[in-house]
Amino acid sequence: MSIIEHINKKEESHWRNIMTRVVLVLLTTFLIVWFLPRNEGKQFAYEVGEPWHYGTIIAKYDFPIYKTEDALAKEKDSLLSQFQPYFNYDHRVEGANIEKFKKDFAGGLPNLPASFEATIIDRLHRLYQAGIMETPNYNSIASGDTTSLVRVIFGKNVESIFINCVFSTMSAYEQLLNDEALAGERTALQRLNLNNYIEPNLIYDRERSETAKNDLLSGISPASGMVMSGQKIISVGDMVNDYNYRVLHSLEKEMERRSASDTQLTNMLIGNTLYVFILVLTFTVYLALFRKDYFNKPRSIAMVYTLITVFPILVSLMMEHSYFSFSVYILPFAFLPIFVRVFMDSRTAFIAHIIMVLICAAAVRYQFEFIFVQTVAGLVAIYSLREMSSRSQVFKTALMVFLAMGVTYFTLKLMQSGEEFNMDTSMYYHFLICGVLLLLAYPLMYLIEKAFGFISIITLIELSNTNRGLLRNLSEVAPGTFQHSITVGNLASEIANKIGANSTLVRTGALYHDIGKMINPVFFTENQQGGINPHDNLTDKESAKIIIEHVPNGVKLAEEANLPVAIRDFIRTHHGRGLAKYFYINYQNEHPDEIVDKELFTYPGPNPYTLEQAILMMADSCEAASHSLNEYSEENITSLVNNLIDQRVAEGCFKECKITFYDISVAKQVLIDRLKAIYHTRIQYPTSNK
Numbered sequence: 158m159s160i161i162e163h164i165n166k167k168e169e170s171h172w173r174n175i176m177t178r179v180v181l182v183l184l185t186t187f188l189i190v191w192f193l194p195r196n197e198g199k200q201f202a203y204e205v206g207e208p209w210h211y212g213t214i215i216a217k218y219d220f221p222i223y224k225t226e227d228a229l230a231k232e233k234d235s236l237l238s239q240f241q242p243y244f245n246y247d248h249r250v251e252g253a254n255i256e257k258f259k260k261d262f263a264g265g266l267p268n269l270p271a272s273f274e275a276t277i278i279d280r281l282h283r284l285y286q287a288g289i290m291e292t293p294n295y296n297s298i299a300s301g302d303t304t305s306l307v308r309v310i311f312g313k314n315v316e317s318i319f320i321n322c323v324f325s326t327m328s329a330y331e332q333l334l335n336d337e338a339l340a341g342e343r344t345a346l347q348r349l350n351l352n353n354y355i356e357p358n359l360i361y362d363r364e365r366s367e368t369a370k371n372d373l374l375s376g377i378s379p380a381s382g383m384v385m386s387g388q389k390i391i392s393v394g395d396m397v398n399d400y401n402y403r404v405l406h407s408l409e410k411e412m413e414r415r416s417a418s419d420t421q422l423t424n425m426l427i428g429n430t431l432y433v434f435i436l437v438l439t440f441t442v443y444l445a446l447f448r449k450d451y452f453n454k455p456r457s458i459a460m461v462y463t464l465i466t467v468f469p470i471l472v473s474l475m476m477e478h479s480y481f482s483f484s485v486y487i488l489p490f491a492f493l494p495i496f497v498r499v500f501m502d503s504r505t506a507f508i509a510h511i512i513m514v515l516i517c518a519a520a521v522r523y524q525f526e527f528i529f530v531q532t533v534a535g536l537v538a539i540y541s542l543r544e545m546s547s548r549s550q551v552f553k554t555a556l557m558v559f560l561a562m563g564v565t566y567f568t569l570k571l572m573q574s575g576e577e578f579n580m581d582t583s584m585y586y587h588f589l590i591c592g593v594l595l596l597l598a599y600p601l602m603y604l605i606e607k608a609f610g611f612i613s614i615i616t617l618i619e620l621s622n623t624n625r626g627l628l629r630n631l632s633e634v635a636p637g638t639f640q641h642s643i644t645v646g647n648l649a650s651e652i653a654n655k656i657g658a659n660s661t662l663v664r665t666g667a668l669y670h671d672i673g674k675m676i677n678p679v680f681f682t683e684n685q686q687g688g689i690n691p692h693d694n695l696t697d698k699e700s701a702k703i704i705i706e707h708v709p710n711g712v713k714l715a716e717e718a719n720l721p722v723a724i725r726d727f728i729r730t731h732h733g734r735g736l737a738k739y740f741y742i743n744y745q746n747e748h749p750d751e752i753v754d755k756e757l758f759t760y761p762g763p764n765p766y767t768l769e770q771a772i773l774m775m776a777d778s779c780e781a782a783s784h785s786l787n788e789y790s791e792e793n794i795t796s797l798v799n800n801l802i803d804q805r806v807a808e809g810c811f812k813e814c815k816i817t818f819y820d821i822s823v824a825k826q827v828l829i830d831r832l833k834a835i836y837h838t839r840i841q842y843p844t845s846n847k
Contacts, residue, residue, distance in 0.1 A: 174452060181462055182441050186434045188466050192473040193429045193520055205402050207583055214390040220411040221380030222404055232377050240370055241308045241317060242298065243362040244290060250358035251285035258354045268345045276338050281354060284332065288323035290359040295325035309359060329355050384408070432519055433469075440465070440512045448505055456609040457501055464493040465513045473520045485521060486587040489594040490514065490531050491538040491558050496598075496605055498539050510535035530565045537561040538595075551599045559592030617665045620724065627672050627718050637683030638674045641780065642667055648776040652827045653769065656820045663769040666727030669720065670773060673711025673728065677703055683784075697744040701737040701758045708732060708760055731773050733764035733810045766813040772824060774810060775802050779828045791833065798828045 203209065224232075255278055266273055288309065298305050299320050306317045324332060330352045334343055384390065384404060391401050444451055444458075451457050472485050493513055497506035514531045518524040541554045563585055623632060623643070632639040646667035653660035678684040680691055680703050692700045711728040741758035765771040779798050786793050802825055805811065811821075 178441050182437050185437045185462050185466050189433045189469045190430050192470040194477040203397050209391050209395045213392040216384050216388045218386050222382040223407040224381050236373050241306045243308045243365040244359040245310050245362050247358045250356050254354045280336050284329045288359045289329045289357050291357050292325040292327045294361050326355055436512050436516055443508050460609050461509050468513055469516045472517045476520050484587050487590040489591050491534050494535045494538045503539055506539050533565045534558050534562050555592045555595035559588050562588040617661045621665050634675045635678035635684045638671050641683050645776045645780050649772045652772045652824045655823045658768045663772050667773050669724050670727050670731040672714050673707035676710045697740040701740040704737045730765045730770045731777050732760040734762035764810050764813050771811050771814045771816045775824050783832045794832050795829050798825050
């Protein structure tokens with residue numbers, strides 16, 4: 158590499174690092190600010206029967222004392238119990254249905270006396286005169302109280318009628334069937350389908366009813382008193398009773414209403430953004446100046462920025478929404494210094510903890526107390542924990558953090574007590590809960606290791622980026638192998654999707670399975686150009702050794718690149734304990750009388766032991782062999798795939814993994830379908846003379 162190329166590469170790396178840091182700062186700031194409270198609504202956590210944990214509250218302006226939701230609901234229910242819905246009386250319905258009845262039975266009623274016709278018409282008339290309404294409307298009114306009233310509009314007149322004096326379509330039909338004058342003929346009457354002549358003539362007037370309901374409810378006052386400017390609402394240590402609770406709730410509603418203007422919200426958003434941005438930028442500058450090497454460890458950076466982001470979000474949610482009746486002190490903020498101390502170093506743990514606490518303070522309203530208590534707790538956590546090697550260390554740290562928070566809070570209360578000292582014991586229960594939650598640091602440590610080192614979906618997607626790391630080098634050093642790996646990845650991914658395996662995992666493993674070929678790329682057919690084959694100058698044993706070595710070479714490169722263990726296992730198992738058959742068969746043919754040592758031509762293995770590894774072995778062998786076909790046809794492709802996979806099965810390559818014959822048959826079909834479009838000349842395997 159020339160000096161100019163080296164300088165250009167270094168400059169490119171420099172700008173890439175800068176962009177990474179900029180993105181980290183902006184993304185972290187955006188996530189935190191997005192969740193920060195945007196108004197002055199819910200500021201405190203309090204419940205009836207508990208002492209007031211905060212300072213004295215003095216009203217800054219006049220505001221009404223709003224009624225509780227329960228009180229408003231009771232008033233509303235009380236008024237609605239007197240509400241009378243409106244119905245329009247349609248006189249045309251009766252005439253139309255009686256005429257319909259006469260027309261349908263002009264020849265007489267079947268199986269009934271002739272006198273029944275006049276009786277039925279008379280009873281229909283009586284029902285329509287009383288009034289018939291839709292059954293759902295009737296049930297909704299009558300379900301609450303059978304003495305409820307409805308208002309019926311007769312032309313220009315309105316009359317209030319008890320609901321039990323009118324009928325629903327269903328009750329009208331039953332009344333008709335059970336009439337004494339028609340007794341004894343219920344079965345015959347049912348055959349007449351008299352419900353066809355019963356139609357609602359009381360029509361619900363939605364518009365007038367809703368207007369009347371709104372007028373009725375408008376008389377409810379949302380407030381029941383006033384608080385004057387300068388009036389004391391509550392003092393530290395006072396018990397929160399029903400009245401204080403309503404006043405505090407009303408104050409928060411009034412503050413939310415007053416801060417709802419666009420200008421105020423915009424100013425608050427800008428202030429929050431600048432505040433968080435400065436703190437996150439400060440932490441990033443610290444890393445750039447004193448811990449620059451961490452930027453080369455994505456896992457460490459991801460962990461610390463994630464922790465800095467998560468806790469402010471949790472605090473914001475607890476302050477803005479009434480999800481919990483506890484204060485924010487139950488949150489185990491000491492998780493951050495514990496994890497950063499174990500995985501990184503003490504100084505970074507302290508700086509990250511201070512930054513996180515200061516950001517959280519933007520969401521709470523009792524900043525000094527919160528900052529002081531949490532700072533001391535974080536320092537104690539750092540001092541008491543060196544490494545997470547036993548449960549006893551976690552218990553010791555949790556206990557010391559609990560004691561530190563208790564002593565610190567007690568000290569603050571002594572400073573603020575004045576002449577009277579009110580001991581708020583409920584806060585110590587919150588500290589105790591926080592200490593108990595800190596005991597989860599031990600099992601969470603395992604999850605943190607897996608989350609930032611285990612091969613998750615996100616990690617797999619990142620590892621699949623062909624423009625970085627080993628894959629980029631592979632594309633430059635061994636382009637034929639690179640294309641082969643991509644094709645194998647696509648084939649394996651489709652097979653995995655068909656049989657329910659992890660397609661992302663197998664595709665990523667396929668991209669890396671042949672990275673060992675970068676050591677000697679020209680010794681592999683897909684990377685050879687101009688018809689020059691260096692194996693022509695080597696013995697079969699030497700050639701087989703070079704070919705086989707791409708597996709251990711690949712594992713070595715993967716370890717140097719810190720690839721996850723699961724990816725390294727794809728490299729180890731994609732040939733299993735198979736043979737370098739070309740050179741093995743060629744050597745057999747040239748030495749027919751010699752007993753050949755198979756181990757010299759055998760890959761180190763092991764054989765696949767997961768479903769994904771078995772899929773990769775099938776896709777890899779079939780894709781590579783498909784290039785050796787002289788003539789492309791469906792028969793040739795089908796024969797090739799079936800023979801290769803059946804041979805792998807016969808050799809016992811899949812004995813150690815959970816793959817079924819159904820899975821294998823599906824894999825065959827996928828490979829046959831996909832390989833129809835992939836062909837070019839490849840070296841033919843010699844046939845054994847034995």
